Amino acid sequence: xxxxxxxxxxxxxxxxxxxxxxxxxxxxxxxxxxxxxxxxxxxxxxxxxxxxxxxxxxxxxxxxxxxxxxxxxxxxxxxxxxxxxxxxxxxxxxxxxxxxxxxxxxxxxxxxxxxxxxxxxxxxxxxxxxxxxxxxxxxxxxxxxxxxxxxxxxxxxxxxxxxxxxxxxxxxxxxxxxxxxxxxxxxxxxxxxxxxxxxxxxxxxxxxxxxxxxxxxxxxxxxxxxxxxxxxxxxxxxxxxxxxxxxxxxxxxxxxxxxxxxxxxxxxxxxxxxxxxxxxxxxxx
Amino acid sequence: xxxxxxxxxxxxxxxxxxxxxxxxxxxxxxxxxxxxxxxxxxxxxxxxxxxxxxxxxxxxxxxxxxxxxxxxxxxxxxxxxxxxxxxxxxxxxxxxxxxxxxxxxxxxxxxxxxxxxxxxxxxxxxxxxxxxxxxxxxxxxxxxxxxxxxxxxxxxxxxxxxxxxxxxxxxxxxxxxxxxxxxxxxxxxxxxxxxxxxxxxxxxxxxxxxxxxxxxxxxxxxxxxxxxxxxxxxxxxxxxxxxxxxxxxxxxxxxxxxxxxxxxxxxxxxxxxxxxxxxxxxxxx
Numbered sequence: 001x002x003x004x005x006x007x008x009x010x011x012x013x014x015x016x017x018x019x020x021x022x023x024x025x026x027x028x029x030x031x032x033x034x035x036x037x038x039x040x041x042x043x044x045x046x047x048x049x050x051x052x053x054x055x056x057x058x059x060x061x062x063x064x065x066x067x068x069x070x071x072x073x074x075x076x077x078x079x080x081x082x083x084x085x086x087x088x089x090x091x092x093x094x095x096x097x098x099x100x101x102x103x104x105x106x107x108x109x110x111x112x113x114x115x116x117x118x119x120x121x122x123x124x125x126x127x128x129x130x131x132x133x134x135x136x137x138x139x140x141x142x143x144x145x146x147x148x149x150x151x152x153x154x155x156x157x158x159x160x161x162x163x164x165x166x167x168x169x170x171x172x173x174x175x176x177x178x179x180x181x182x183x184x185x186x187x188x189x190x191x192x193x194x195x196x197x198x199x200x201x202x203x204x205x206x207x208x209x210x211x212x213x214x215x216x217x218x219x220x221x222x223x224x225x226x227x228x229x230x231x232x233x234x235x236x237x238x239x240x241x242x243x244x245x246x247x248x249x250x251x252x253x254x255x256x257x258x259x260x261x262x263x264x265x266x267x268x269x270x271x272x273x274x275x276x277x278x279x280x281x282x283x284x285x
Numbered sequence: 286x287x288x289x290x291x292x293x294x295x296x297x298x299x300x301x302x303x304x305x306x307x308x309x310x311x312x313x314x315x316x317x318x319x320x321x322x323x324x325x326x327x328x329x330x331x332x333x334x335x336x337x338x339x340x341x342x343x344x345x346x347x348x349x350x351x352x353x354x355x356x357x358x359x360x361x362x363x364x365x366x367x368x369x370x371x372x373x374x375x376x377x378x379x380x381x382x383x384x385x386x387x388x389x390x391x392x393x394x395x396x397x398x399x400x401x402x403x404x405x406x407x408x409x410x411x412x413x414x415x416x417x418x419x420x421x422x423x424x425x426x427x428x429x430x431x432x433x434x435x436x437x438x439x440x441x442x443x444x445x446x447x448x449x450x451x452x453x454x455x456x457x458x459x460x461x462x463x464x465x466x467x468x469x470x471x472x473x474x475x476x477x478x479x480x481x482x483x484x485x486x487x488x489x490x491x492x493x494x495x496x497x498x499x500x501x502x503x504x505x506x507x508x509x510x511x512x513x514x515x516x517x518x519x520x521x522x523x524x525x526x527x528x529x530x531x532x533x534x535x536x537x538x539x540x541x542x543x544x545x546x547x548x549x550x551x552x553x554x555x556x557x558x559x560x561x562x563x564x565x566x567x568x569x570x
Contacts (some may be wrong), residue, residue: 093401130570131540133539135467172388255416256415256417258408
């Protein structure tokens with residue numbers, strides 16, 4: 001259960017950008033040091049999904065961890081700047097088969113004060129074989145290789161890290177207020193391809209552009225404030241997926257007074273639901 | 286924005302059971318003291334929804350609070366026993382229009398050690414008028430007064446605190462493994478009726494019985510491990526609802542190896558989506 005999920009710090013020239021981003025070096029005080037990764041840069045800070053993956057990684061490589069990830073909730077409390085980040089993961093309570101964590105990420109400001117940018121809670125669990133069934137079937141979709149790849153030339157750096165093939169709900173080509181629904185469906189995997197694991201899956205849960213852009217066909221400032229992921233797969237199931245494309249789907253339920261929610265599902269190539277995710281997202285206007 | 290939401294401690298004989306349960310007395314160390322409420326007792330501890338409401342209440346009555354609740358995530362790390370509870374709410378970061386909180390609840394054990402039972406993160410926000418639309422319409426339903434009230438005679442104490450009128454997905458009458466879906470829809474309000482506010486709404490988000498019972502028509506041990514609520518309404522909108530019935534809907538997306546998720550929506554009597562909620566729930570077998 002406690003197989004290390006991180007490469008050793010300082011190894012592997014040519015390692016995958018995701019593994020480079022997830023290099024966290026344990027510090028003497030129990031925290032871990034990493035870097036806000038340039039390879040996953042968004043407009044004014046790192047891609048939210050990579051921050052989620054870093055928070056999860058701090059738990060996964062913690063020596064007291066019990067079991068695999070069951071859920072993670074990350075709140076984006078403030079901006080993450082370029083440079084070092086420090087992540088503290090604390091096992092608040094360990095039960096027989098579940099473990100409850102609080103996690104925080106922060107950085108030193110110009111005056112040397114430590115400022116928290118991100119908070120999280122994580123639940124890890126030892127899972128057992130039980131009755132299992134998906135209640136939400138995967139939508140029927142053409143094969144990923146028959147779908148056109150989203151052209152990311154000139155786009156933000158983090159978008160270069162993903163191979164996306166949108167089937168429905170592509171980003172609007174014209175911003176003419178003509179939108180009428182908020183559903184997107186796409187095939188997606190890391191680029192270069194990389195075997196799926198919990199950290200990769202957690203980062204993939206944030207690949208959707210803001211639902212309010214689609215619903216309105218209007219581009220307004222927007223940013224995720226909080227995000228939760230429930231993991232339905234165990235490590236063996238993720239390993240079976242390998243580096244094949246996942247089917248990812250997202251839609252909103254309500255847009256109201258500056259915030260909308262996003263509900264998302266990620267299925268593997270066989271149609272098994274691997275993760276469900278939720279966000280609350282700020283938008284202006 | 287900072288209108289106190291709690292009655293003064295020690296007031297009002299005959300106060301509503303919810304308000305009694307939410308009496309939290311500020312302590313000198315900044316924490317608040319309350320009681321695991323007998324009026325909302327479940328099988329082996331308080332109803333999860335009342336614990337969520339208490340965690341939220343600790344934020345709402347904190348002197349540094351900014352704005353109204355936007356989201357709350359509660360992780361049920363261990364059992365809550367009868368007796369006093371202590372809740373600590375910490376404003377980790379305050380921005381111009383959002384505020385990020387960490388919250389924990391705990392109790393003294395028999396040896397006098399403080400043991401954390403429950404962790405949470407809360408986001409509060411100041412909201413502004415913007416483009417607003419519900420993307421998930423309320424299902425068409427008969428008027429609540431035309432629906433039969435769920436008979437709670439002999440049932441657990443917390444069920445006496447709610448008036449539930451199930452339209453679809455009632456608790457199975459026979460446990461014969463005949464289940465095939467996980468959707469429930471019901472009208473629900475506090476009993477006695479009480480004007481809706483954020484704490485009442487947060488407690489209402491947990492009224493659903495375990496989806497695995499419905500999906501399987503089999504009663505297995507089950508309990509919520511983590512829960513998130515996104516609030517889409519502001520205080521004025523909740524006040525307009527008064528004490529009328531809400532329409533509450535819940536279903537599962539996946540059951541897998543000991544845990545299932547639950548997705549829920551609560552609409553007001555006019556069909557406006559007030560809150561969306563998600564749970565990850567343990568089940569045995």
